[in-house]
Amino acid sequence: MSKQKPAFKPTLKWLLQNPIRFLGFGFGSGLAPKAPGTFGTLPALPLAWILLFLGSGKIGLIILSVVLFFIGIWICNVTERDLGVHDYGGIVWDEIVAMLLILAFVPQTVLWWLMAFLVFRFFDAVKPPPIKWFDQKVSGGFGVMLDDIIAAIMSIMVLLILRYVM
DSSP states (O other), rough: BBBBBSSSSOHHHHHTOOHHHHHTTGGGGGGGGSSSHHHHHTTTTHHHHHHHTOOOOHHHHHHHHHHHHHHHHHHHHHHHHHBBBOOTTTHHHHHHHHHHHTTTTSSHHHHHHHHHHHOOOOOHHOOOOOOOHHHOOOHHHHHHHHHOOOOOOHHHHHHHHHHOOO
């Protein structure tokens, strides 16, 4: 697989032909024509809110994120294979899982969730070291998932420092 564009433009119809692709593309959010990673992160917000409202708690979000990370390796492998492209921007399952993890570490307020979203998007888009190294060197579904989890861990560290300072 290459880091090029797929031979075809993924569509909602194509996603719906295989539920794994639909998940890989973040329930369709990865089809956004601009900034699919940003749009792909958004489904994590209502999902986390619902889970917390239902009583999962922060520990529940952490456990779910770990489980979804490992399931995500498979989801991203299948979606990459079907596209014929490694780490295509529309594959956003990794963003959803990473954002769920981050939300487990911040206060449950709109301001903190907004800050969490912005900090994560910065790390995921800019890919400072070591994120960029892992993004370039680790392939397959594991590589797709790994660089976002590293971005999530860096985001959590920044947010915990901010919380301490504030």
